[in-house]
Amino acid sequence: MSARCIDGKQLAKDIREGVGADVKAFVAGTGVRPGLAVVLVGDDPASAVYVRNKKKACDAAGLFVVDHPLPAATPQAALLDVIQRLNADDAVHGILVQLPLPAHIDSQVILHAVSPDKDVDGFHPFNVGRLVEGAAGFVPCTPKGVIRMIESTGETIQGKQAVVVGRSNIVGKPAAMLLLHHHATVTLCHSRTRDLPAVCRGADILVAAIGKPQFITGDMVKDGAIVLDVGINRLDDGRLVGDVHFEQVRERAGWISPVPGGVGPMTIAMLLVNTLEGARRAVA
Numbered sequence: 001m002s003a004r005c006i007d008g009k010q011l012a013k014d015i016r017e018g019v020g021a022d023v024k025a026f027v028a029g030t031g032v033r034p035g036l037a038v039v040l041v042g043d044d045p046a047s048a049v050y051v052r053n054k055k056k057a058c059d060a061a062g063l064f065v066v067d068h069p070l071p072a073a074t075p076q077a078a079l080l081d082v083i084q085r086l087n088a089d090d091a092v093h094g095i096l097v098q099l100p101l102p103a104h105i106d107s108q109v110i111l112h113a114v115s116p117d118k119d120v121d122g123f124h125p126f127n128v129g130r131l132v133e134g135a136a137g138f139v140p141c142t143p144k145g146v147i148r149m150i151e152s153t154g155e156t157i158q159g160k161q162a163v164v165v166g167r168s169n170i171v172g173k174p175a176a177m178l179l180l181h182h183h184a185t186v187t188l189c190h191s192r193t194r195d196l197p198a199v200c201r202g203a204d205i206l207v208a209a210i211g212k213p214q215f216i217t218g219d220m221v222k223d224g225a226i227v228l229d230v231g232i233n234r235l236d237d238g239r240l241v242g243d244v245h246f247e248q249v250r251e252r253a254g255w256i257s258p259v260p261g262g263v264g265p266m267t268i269a270m271l272l273v274n275t276l277e278g279a280r281r282a283v284a
């Protein structure tokens with residue numbers, strides 16, 4: 001069996017275009033242009049690429065971007081000042097603080113300082129709590145994109161065995177929660193999971209968010225499974241690969257998301273969706 005590809009790039013493009021049309025209508029109806037503040041501290045090259053892509057997508061969809069590049073040595077107190085100003089700025093409906101932050105800054109303090117009403121990443125404990133409750137709040141962009149990708153296959157989530165590998169606050173934990181809300185039976189795995197390959201082989205839906213190149217091999221996947229690859233890893237030979245061994249797993253899976261062109265573009269599309277949602281709430 002050769003898996004069908006979940007084309008995140010195309011799906012994200014369609015969603016971005018839909019957001020663009022919605023933004024146009026929103027501006028016409030309210031006179032308000034949705035605005036996203038992007039805070040990047042330091043010069044991590046991967047973060048710089050992500051932020052550039054996020055800003056480009058915002059521009060194309062008609063969102064207003066407030067750019068806040070800050071030097072790597074920015075003191076925590078100065079970063080907090082920037083966030084307080086953005087919290088108070090009515091033209092800003094979403095605040096994104098790109099992670100990771102430099103080591104001298106306590107990320108938790110910073111993420112807790114972002115107003116929950118502008119927390120388009122869904123990282124503030126208020127929104128984390130709303131997600132656990134199943135109530136309306138901002139949902140983190142990557143797992144939100146993963147769910148849209150599964151839905152795009154036309155397969156149901158309800159009743160399926162879903163295995164999420166990786167327990168990060170950004171992806172693994174919220175992905176598990178969203179799958180649970182969609183009535184999957186969810187197993188959340190991590191580095192200390194016993195016999196991980198056997199657990200993965202039980203998955204109808206497998207979400208790989210480990211951060212290790214080609215970690216999920218063909219023998220770890222059930223025939224016909226839906227496999228979502230959240231990883232982005234650069235190999236020594238320069239190739240960009242996911243956490244899934246694509247060539248092996250495509251022979252087993254029913255559906256598979258590629259890297260690049262899978263989950264990555266969907267994260268950006270969901271950021272646009274969340275920013276427009278922030279603006280809608282602000283004028284409601």
Ligand code: GUN
Nearest residue numbers: 096097098099100121141
């Ligand atoms: N770093 C890696 N992924 C993300 C994300 O989704 N949001 C932010 N703010 N930083 C990230």
